[in-house]
Amino acid sequence: MADTDGDGLRDGIEVMGWEILVVNVGVQRIIVTSDPGLYDTDADGLSDFVEFSELCDTGSNASNPDTDGDGLGDQAEALSGFTWEGESYFTDACMFDTDNDGLEDGEEVIAGQDNFLTHANNSDTDDDGLKDGNEVLFVPRPFQKPTNPLINDTDADGMLDGWEMQVKSAEDNTNSHSLWVAASSWSRPGCEATQTNNCLMEPGGYVWQNYLGGFVLEAKYEIWEMNLSGFSIPANALCDGCSGRWALDPSLDSLADANYDVDNDSLMNSAEAPDRWNTNPVDDDTDEDELPDGWEVRYSQLALERGLVDNLSIASSGARGVMDPSMQDSDLDGITDGQEDPDRDGLNRSGLVKKYCPGYDDPTNSQCHINPDTPDGVRFYDNLENYTNFEEFQNGTDPVTNDTDGDEWNDGPEVYYQDHDQDGMATGWEYHFEFDPYDSADRMVDTDGDGHVNYCEYKWDTNPRNPLSFPGQGQLCDPFAE
Template identity: 30%
Template sequence: MQRIKIVPLIIIFLQFYAVNPIAARNRTLLQLNIANEQLDSDSDSLINTWEIQHQLNPYSALGPDGAAGDPDNDGLSNAAEQLHTSNPRNPDSDADGMGDGWEVGYALNPTSAHGDDGATGDPDRDNLTNQEEGFSTTNPRNADTDSDSLRDGWEVDHQLSPINATGYHGSAGDPDTDQLSNGQEQTAATNPRNPDSDRDGLPDGLEIEHGTNPLDCELDADTDGLENQQELALATNPFSADSDADGLPDGWEVAQQLNPLSSAGLHGANGDGDADGLLQLHEYQHQTNPHQADSDGDGLGDGWEVRYNLNPLSALANDGAQADPDGDSLNNVAEQGFATNPRSADSDGDQLPDAWELQQQLDPLRASAEFGTDGDPDTDGLNNLAEYRNSTNPLLADCDADGMPDGWEVRYLLDPLDAFGLNGAAGDPDADGLSNVVEFQRQTNPLQASYLVMLPLAQHSY
């Protein structure tokens, strides 16, 4: 009869420890090995084979050979080394540059040099590798070791202490004195060790205050012709092209030796330092020299040229002194001298050309009284317009000195500029035996044989 061998079933209950998954697995395997193999001769929780493997005495629970021993001085006891399957004779079991004890202390695997467990890992995503965290004595599992709201990596990058939240190392610190705290510098991505991160001449804090980008290098932030550093030196506003709000850009005022912080007198828009008839605002608009009445040196004042749409910066063509844009025989310099309009041959609009009026000593700027169309300063019966049309002198009643007034001669179709023949005093165009001068004296018609006495008539334009 066959005998049945009964093998007792041993159920072992193991205590569960709240450790990380790797340690828990290792602990379970260790306890199973000890319980099943009963190979811990010195009862120090270190199994004989593990001790022998790592050159420890399996029959001694004392000193470096015991559970509390730390022969490699890595901060892990032998019991912990066994638990984490690390080497008690090597302080860096995975050769990743980080001590086993440090790795275990921060829940990293001391037997893995890969991923987040390795030297280049960054489990807290603070831009410091595990190895750098070790050098900085920061926590690789906490992006802000000193809880000052500044990321460890950012602090290390900018030579701040990631384990000191006080003074200039903390969130409220301002080591570069740019009026931005470290917390604000981190938010703005500026350099807490450089007051002007983009090197544009403006402190980072000032740029943030005025809403400009402290990382965008604009050497002339307000495009007024003055670089930022000049603005700071002059105390003008680098964020406003016109610090004194007078309509004149700061750069133009400085270039023209005007005060960009004053809108009074000749420094303001309504000043006229060179007395050329152009206000400073107009000098700026036309880019003329506010200290020189004739910017192009052509003898024509800037204000006068601008008034008549001539270019105050050009002495050529119609803009020059000798030009005559209105074709009235008066060049620009003469028009300026007589204050007439170089763009109109008849400045006062009285149908009498400026040049003719000036030649006849009439006023080309007055169209009324004896200077206007209907004036008759020589009382010859011809108004000024008729004098102009007949080429006679409005200030001389008898241009050809034949004893007959110009007006009477024109009225009777005689030439007031011809003192000979039929037009002269001795002429008798109607052959009535009376000469022209007699006809005039008797007020008869020299073109009609008649002895009727002619009455004086009102003046007319012929």
């Protein structure tokens, strides 16, 4: 077999060529050849045979000393390698961005456009959750100054750069932490004004998704819904002088943000970080269980202090409290935290059944206004038996003690039997039957058209939305006199 230059590669292969794959802008299939009269055609220190048989998965370009065009020679990438903090590593001679961080390998090992030397085979050199390319040259959101790819907490506020600048990513399964807080009107970046769209946005808190999705057009928070106490919002040159800033900004010399609670969930930003509660600092209900993050933390800690639960039982489900703000169902029982009733302070189910369905399980009595075996009945009794965490949050009661004010009335019945509009009907009863507990006019309405007004149906424990359920003979009611 002829091998004129003695490089170990037959002349026929050198002349006819071979196909290689190069990852540059997309994946390119290239047919390459070499000179059968030269041991090292491209003079890159690698024999043509080595480039054909040993480099990359399909070989490298023996006629180009920099196969992938990243500014680094094939020999440097494949054989010589580089050193980072005393350890050697190599890059791929056929991939212009070996670690897929948005920076060409040459940009990383030579102080190029970003003026930083970074690890070319580690996409996140400083381990801050932000790829090297996204720290300086390709910042993942507008109105944002760059960060330092060699320091994982550029502004030294105790929160990692990548966590502060996190955007929505299906690939990384992350939600956005990028909330733009504007105290004045501002223009969306990349928006082209037309006769029907001037691109101006009203003040408020807006979520930036990513460069594909842009800003969510509807404000997540109105100005008054956010906790902006002490949160300075000066004129910002990056948004053409608008009064706006990111809720969390990791750049050097940025305004302080660790000790603010912009999402108004009673947890400071620093307390929401991964090494603390690992919640979303710009979403007051990270796990979407209807309970604010800080409220869950507060009462989870109280439950532990009061000995209602122990760390061992909590840890068995992977939770950090009876209401973990990063877990929608902390005890994994199929019921979300908002719908749990850990202190069991709702109404007594047996008493309710006896009241609204006295003939239940009694063959001699057919009287039943709300049957526990029907879907509506199940909903009714379940709802009243469980005074849920969400209801406790709404009413300002303590979810881990059944008698918040110590008056020997359980919270559930006490709240249920309030009468906010003083129409003689319990607030809880009105809520369940979808009346307005703050409007007394519904007292005199006959909702189901059975000849009995709502007040009389309430008085005699009948169903005001079922025309077949109404007070019986002898059950007198004068809504005007009572």
